[in-house]
Amino acid sequence: xxxxxxxxxxxxILLITSVIISVLLIILTKDPLVLLxxxxxxxxxxxxxxxxxxxxxxxxxxxxxxxxxxxxxxxRDFQYKIRRDFGAVATVIDVIKEESSGFEGTGxxxxxxxxxxxxxxxxxxxxxxxxxxxxxxSRYRVGDVFDILxxxxxxxxxxxxxxxxxxxxxxxxxxLIGFGGTLSLTSLLYMLGILS
Numbered sequence: 001x002x003x004x005x006x007x008x009x010x011x012x013i014l015l016i017t018s019v020i021i022s023v024l025l026i027i028l029t030k031d032p033l034v035l036l037x038x039x040x041x042x043x044x045x046x047x048x049x050x051x052x053x054x055x056x057x058x059x060x061x062x063x064x065x066x067x068x069x070x071x072x073x074x075x076r077d078f079q080y081k082i083r084r085d086f087g088a089v090a091t092v093i094d095v096i097k098e099e100s101s102g103f104e105g106t107g108x109x110x111x112x113x114x115x116x117x118x119x120x121x122x123x124x125x126x127x128x129x130x131x132x133x134x135x136x137x138s139r140y141r142v143g144d145v146f147d148i149l150x151x152x153x154x155x156x157x158x159x160x161x162x163x164x165x166x167x168x169x170x171x172x173x174x175x176l177i178g179f180g181g182t183l184s185l186t187s188l189l190y191m192l193g194i195l196s
Contacts, residue, residue, distance in 0.1 A: 014063040021066040025073060060187035067180025075173040085149035087161065090118035092144040093127065097137075114140035118148060120155050128156040 094115040099108050111133035118126055134140060151157035159165075189195040 014059040018059065018062040018066045021070055022062075025066065025069055028073065057187040057191045061184050061191070064180040064182070064184030064187065067176050068184065069180075071173045071176030071180060074176070075170070078169050078173065081151075081159075082149070082166075084151065086121055086152050088118040088120065088148055088150055090116040090146050090148045090158065090160075092140050092142055092146070093117045095140050095142060096129070098133070109135065110137070111135060112137055112140055114144075116146070116148065116158060118150070118158075120150065120152070124155060126150070126155045128158055130158060130160070132160070 092114040096113045096115065098111045098113065100111070101108060112135070113133045114130045116126075116128050116130050120126060130140075146160045147162065148158045149161045186195065
């Protein structure tokens with residue numbers, strides 16, 4: 001087996017997911033900053049082997065850095081959408097009920113997807129199928145009104161806007177960044193012998 005592949009199953013899973021996240025980040029972001037994970041990871045692997053750290057901390061370092069970059073990517077993407085998209089008020093004009101067989105034959109699951117109608121800033125009338133479904137039949141009712149954001153280049157690309165949704169999106173992304181940063185820093189400090 002290659003020397004830097006960890007024998008610990010948790011570290012191996014972290015290493016594999018980190019490589020997948022790195023590749024996806026490079027493809028999605030086209031941001032050269034993401035490439036910083038590569039030299040830091042190589043340093044972590046070599047340092048772990050040279051100093052003979054018993055536990056493969058480089059896998060945690062790599063995983064943590066990828067969480068930081070993934071969180072930053074999601075945050076920047078979210079902020080871009082907020083700045084790019086236009087606001088409108090949409091009305092639910094229909095609710096489509098979809099059924100699917102439940103998990104492992106446990107029955108039937110019902111999902112409710114609204115059809116939204118709104119006018120763009122240019123006056124264009126748009127009817128669109130909102131992709132975020134709900135299992136709660138009362139979540140979307142005909143006549144309900146929602147604040148939405150829509151992509152001016154593709155007005156059918158909408159999402160329902162609310163302060164709680166924005167707060168969740170920001171908190172989730174910064175949570176990824178904080179957790180990933182803590183994991184990376186802790187594993188680096190452990191490798192360097194500052195933590196034991």
